[in-house]
Amino acid sequence: MxxxxxxxxxxxxxxxxxxxxxxxxxxxxxxxxxxxxxxxxxxxxxxxxxxxxxxxxxxxxxxxxxxxxxxxxxxxxxxxxxxxxxxxxxxxxxxxxxxxxxxxxxxxxxxxxxxxxxxVAQRVLLRPVPLTAGPLQAAVSYTSAAAEARIGGDLYEVVASPHGIRVIVGDVQGKGLAAVETAAVVLGAFREAAHDEKTLLGVGERLERSVDRELEGEKFVTAILAEIGSEHEAVFLNYGHPAPLVIRERGDAEFPQPPAFALPLGLGLHGADGPTPFQVPFAPGDQLLLYTDGVTEARDARGDFYPLGEKVELLKDKDARRALETLRADLMAHGVGPPHDDAAMLLLRYRDQP
Incomplete structure (x- = not known):
């Protein structure tokens, strides 16, 4: 680039x-x-x-x-x-x-x-995430590629349901008002399903049906769903989205991959198999960063992608919001010129004491 x-x-x-x-x-x-x-x-x-x-x-x-x-x-x-x-x-x-x-x-x-x-429409859709949800501390960062309009196609939500803390981070195909409209469909379906469905797979299946019914043509949404319960583990469903980043209390990091890759939302009902839930240990002191491809695909002057896995040291601040802002500032410094894609990041910390 x-x-x-x-x-x-x-x-x-x-x-x-x-x-x-x-x-x-x-x-x-x-x-x-x-x-x-x-x-x-x-x-x-x-x-x-x-x-x-x-x-x-x-x-x-x-x-x-x-x-x-x-x-x-x-x-x-x-x-x-x-x-x-x-x-x-x-x-x-x-x-x-x-x-x-x-x-x-x-x-x-x-x-x-x-x-x-x-x-105003996007502020209504992307409501501020709760600072705490059960044992979790949350922080969010959003940078839109449409700098003139300050709107984009990335979405996120944190829902404290009777079945655990359920989270979604997604990336809508396209930008601008059309992307905001699609994000409204996804977030509305997720907020309802997150409370009603007993399993995360049920949330994903309901979300898939809603998105496929509402979207037209070849529109699609990559998304990752997560559920954090009381068993010190996180359950994921990955719909063609970048892998989550899990940072252990001792400092090492990993990008857990699904057992099988699935198509994005809006394309999964056309004969392909849906995603398979997979579990990852997530204990007190650990951190979970969900993000969109605007983060990992940001390039510097030499054309190198942003090395997210090498930046975990930036998330050491005790305050989750300050830590995420430090990471965002480093991401902006890495890129050349204005961002070419929306970049959303959602940081979840498993607190030592709820």
Whole structure:
């Protein structure tokens, strides 16, 4: 993956009209009227329309007209048609720029409204996880690839059910509003099934039926379900999702793999076998990190993936939220430019004392 190219910032664009008109004025004075630099004064209002509203564009248009008249008189261009032609060019570009700026401002306002609605919808869907659930301490981190809208397609939930602490972390195909809609389907089905079903396999089967019924076309969701009960073990169901990271109290880590890999949610009812539950010891002092592929697939400038298994030392802070924030900061420092995929992390700690 190539590094992101630097983008021109708003401050540079804001200064461009002044710089361009000044450069045209200097060039016209130095070279003289023979080259015909005068119509290029219209570049000022043209670039002004890229930043700001129509009023700012009009102000630069008036300044460009004054500069055009001054240079025209200096070059004696009003004795012929060239001076009036240059003024007409400036006026025409200014009018077009004002119209473009007005349309852009209106569309930006509409987009801001849509973003606001989407953010509220996602906050309702991705409710804050409980700080504690039974013997567990929980913390969550979410980074969206859609930086402008701050929404994405990753999902998570922690439910304290009569059958144990049940958790889901998932990754919806796609991004934006469509992904938020799909996440709503998955989370709604999980929250209901987590309370009703006696086994984690029952939760998964019910979730599979709900997702297959609601999703259309080839949409799918990778997900991992976990259940932590009173037997000092965690039970997992993996629907094509990255393996969980289990960190033992003594510091060693492992990525437990399922006995057989299953298709993501939304694709499992098309003739393929569902996932098989598998157990992993999970005792007081241990940590469990569930995450999406935006974490492990983040690349640095050399194209190397983020080495999550080598970063367990970052999770030593006694406060789970601070520990996870440290890991997130390291992940952001590893990547080049803005993230290319959503990255969600859910950290569960088995406390020594409930």
């Amino acid at each position: 190539e590094p992101e190219k630097a983008q021109v910032g708003p401050a540079v664009l804001a200064c461009m009209p002044i710089a361009l008109m000044a450069a045209v004025a200097v060039a016209d004075i130095v070279v003289g009227p023979g080259v015909g630099f005068l119509p290029l004064v219209s570049l000022g209002p043209a670039f002004a329309s890229l930043v700001g509203g129509w009023r700012r564009t009009a102000q630069f248009g008036v300044a460009a007209l004054v500069l055009c008249v001054g240079l025209g008189l200096y070059d004696n261009l009003f004795e012929e048609r060239r001076g009036f032609t240059a003024m007409a060019s400036v006026a025409g570009v200014t009018a077009a720029g004002m119209a473009a700026a007005a349309i852009r401002s209106r569309r930006e306002a509409e987009l801001a409204s849509v973003r606001s609605v989407a953010e």
